[in-house]
Amino acid sequence: MGEKKQIVLSAIQPSGSMTLGNYLGAIKNWVAMQEEYFCFYALADLHTITVRQNPQEMRKNILDMYALLLACGVDPDKSVFFIQSHVTTHAQLAWLLNCYTQFGELSRMTQFKDKSKKHADNINAGLFTYPSLMAADILLYQADKVPVGADQMQHLELTRNIANRFNGLYGNVFKIPEGFVPKDGARVMSLQTPTSKMSKSDTNINGCVYVLDKPEVIIKKFKRAITDNDAEVRFDIENKPGISNLMTIYSAVTGLNTEQIEKEFAGKGYGDFKASVGEAVIEHLRPVQEKYQQIIKDRAYMEETWKKADAFAQNFSQRTLDKAMKKIGYIK
Ligand code: TRP
Numbered sequence: 001m002g003e004k005k006q007i008v009l010s011a012i013q014p015s016g017s018m019t020l021g022n023y024l025g026a027i028k029n030w031v032a033m034q035e036e037y038f039c040f041y042a043l044a045d046l047h048t049i050t051v052r053q054n055p056q057e058m059r060k061n062i063l064d065m066y067a068l069l070l071a072c073g074v075d076p077d078k079s080v081f082f083i084q085s086h087v088t089t090h091a092q093l094a095w096l097l098n099c100y101t102q103f104g105e106l107s108r109m110t111q112f113k114d115k116s117k118k119h120a121d122n123i124n125a126g127l128f129t130y131p132s133l134m135a136a137d138i139l140l141y142q143a144d145k146v147p148v149g150a151d152q153m154q155h156l157e158l159t160r161n162i163a164n165r166f167n168g169l170y171g172n173v174f175k176i177p178e179g180f181v182p183k184d185g186a187r188v189m190s191l192q193t194p195t196s197k198m199s200k201s202d203t204n205i206n207g208c209v210y211v212l213d214k215p216e217v218i219i220k221k222f223k224r225a226i227t228d229n230d231a232e233v234r235f236d237i238e239n240k241p242g243i244s245n246l247m248t249i250y251s252a253v254t255g256l257n258t259e260q261i262e263k264e265f266a267g268k269g270y271g272d273f274k275a276s277v278g279e280a281v282i283e284h285l286r287p288v289q290e291k292y293q294q295i296i297k298d299r300a301y302m303e304e305t306w307k308k309a310d311a312f313a314q315n316f317s318q319r320t321l322d323k324a325m326k327k328i329g330y331i332k
Contacts, residue, residue: 008033009143009177011042011084011134014058014065015051020209020281021188021198023072023288024252029147029182031073039079040141040313041069046084046091047134050127051119066302068211071291080316082309084137089317093136094129096324100166101132105158111151135159140317142175147182170327174320186252191225194241212289215282222246222278223271233265233273243270250277253284 010030018027033039045062066083074081084090106112106128116123126133134155138146139162148156156179163174188198192207202208206224213221227242235258237244247261256264265273295302326332 005036005038006144007141007175008037008039008145008147009042009138009141010039010147011044011047011137012065012069013044013048014061015048015053016061016200017210017212018065018068018072019188019198019200020211020249020285023211024186024188024249026147026149026182026185027069027072027074028252029185030069031075033147034075034078037145040143040316041074041079041081042084042137042313043069043082044084044134044137047130050124050130051115052122063299063302064296066306067295068288068292070295070302070305071288072211076305076309080309080312081305082313083306086306086310087313087317089140089314089321090133090136093140093317093321093324094133096328097132097135097139097162097166098129100169101129101135101158101162105161106131109154109158111155131155131158132162135162138177139163139174140320141313142320143177144175146177146179147185148179150181153179153181166324170324173324173327186248188249188252189241189245191221191242191245194226194245209281211285212292215286218282218285219275219278222274222281225274225277227270227274231269233262233268233270235262243273246274246277250280253280 010026012022012026030039030041043062043066045058048058048061062083066081069081070076109131112128112130115127119127134152135158138156138159146156146159156177159179160176163176167173167176190196190198190202190204190207191209192202192204196202198208200208206221209218209221225242225246227246228240230240233243233247234240235244235247247258250261251257265276
């Protein structure tokens with residue numbers, strides 16, 4: 001018998017469409033981690049209402065994102081892929097943890113500061129306490145490892161502080177999780193402003209590629225990608241951020257390394273290169289798109305899949321919640 005597998009937890013918000021950046025930077029890593037770890041993956045739909053949502057769109061986003069993650073290779077036979085709002089322990093532990101999290105700590109969160117600027121008309125308490133819900137997501141599952149985007153590392157540090165504080169008062173209740181930014185996850189930049197991260201909120205729609213974009217849209221976006229004035233396909237983030245970004249993407253979808261790519265396109269123009277990257281992305285996404293189309297039509301399959309995962313997550317997380325409540329002084 002081998003050693004017990006380490007536990008991984010991660011989550012993604014179902015707010016809008018998945019970008020190529022989300023896919024290459026995070027989700028491909030989720031899929032890979034399933035082989036080595038016991039993974040809990042959550043659709044963090046409780047988190048999304050910190051920003052106002054349209055109910056119809058929200059329902060669609062949740063279903064789309066669930067189907068798309070299955071299509072990307074999140075495998076319900078290997079991992080527990082559940083919907084956060086279906087598992088009651090998250091909101092419950094989040095409340096408890098709120099009482100072990102300091103106002104000052106939450107005030108220092110850069111995401112809170114950024115989002116309060118962006119949504120100045122709706123700086124709600126949920127936006128402020130969002131990190132303690134995230135801490136609950138993680139601590140409920142006694143996670144060893146938590147892959148996150150670089151922008152979430154501060155929340156991870158806070159989670160560790162909350163867990164240490166709680167354990168300091170009551171003994172070992174929570175595993176102290178280790179957050180990390182997957183190193184082989186590609187950091188994909190905007191095709192129009194290659195010095196900033198590819199994002200749905202890019203002001204230029206050609207900057208951001210979506211996993212479900214049609215092939216003709218994908219190729220168009222790549223053909224319009226910003227490059228530079230010398231005509232050499234060479235990796236140099238400082239001086240050639242556009243070309244370097246395209247190389248990163250090409251590498252992620254073909255498995256070729258930098259040298260191989262430089263060699264392949266030596267003496268060729270940027271036009272050829274951009275078209276080749278676009279084609280390679282289309283080919284890479286084709287099976288994902290096809291699978292998504294099948295799954296999204298099969299609501300019964302989706303429901304059956306999340307119900308199984310929800311029940312497992314509920315049961316597993318309940319043990320941690322019960323323990324924490326008992327330590328605090330609640331009676332059964
Ligand atoms: N806050 C994360 C994001 O916006 C999503 C998230 C919610 C998460 N709960 C989590 C990530 C727990 C890792 C672990 O990207």
